[in-house]
Amino acid sequence: METKDLVLIGIVVVYVLIAYLFSRLGKYREIGTRRLFILSLLLTPVIGIAFLASSQHRKLNLYTEERFKCEECGYVFSEEHDNCPFCEKEGKQSQLKPVSMFMT
Numbered sequence: 500m501e502t503k504d505l506v507l508i509g510i511v512v513v514y515v516l517i518a519y520l521f522s523r524l525g526k527y528r529e530i531g532t533r534r535l536f537i538l539s540l541l542l543t544p545v546i547g548i549a550f551l552a553s554s555q556h557r558k559l560n561l562y563t564e565e566r567f568k569c570e571e572c573g574y575v576f577s578e579e580h581d582n583c584p585f586c587e588k589e590g591k592q593s594q595l596k597p598v599s600m601f602m603t
C-alpha cells in the first residue's frame with residue numbers, strides 16, 4: 500500500500516472518530532446520539548453542532564443515567580461488567596443489576 504492511501508485511510512478513521520465522539524454530546528438532548536452521529540458523518544460535525552445547539556435539553560437538565568449496582572457489596576459502577584470485580588476478587592460471583600440514577 501502506498502503512503503498516500505494510508506494517509507487517506509487515517510483521515511477517514513479520524514473523521515469517523517470525531518463524528519462518533521461528537522455524537523455522544525447528543526445523549527442528553529432530544530436529538531439523540533444516533534441521529535447526531537449520522538448527521539455529523541454525512542454533513543460534517545460543523546453542521547452537527549448547529550443541530551445540537553437547536554436541539555432542546557431533555558427534561559429540564561434532570562436526567563437519569565444507567566448505572567450497574569452490585570447487590571452483594573452495594574457498589575455502583577458506571578460501566579457494565581459481567582460480574583462485580585470487587586466481589587470477584589473475593590471469589591464470589593455477583594451479577595450487577597442495572598439501575599437508573601437521577602443526575603442533577
Ligand SMILES: [Zn+2]
Binds near residue numbers: 573583584585586
Ligand atoms: Zn460486589
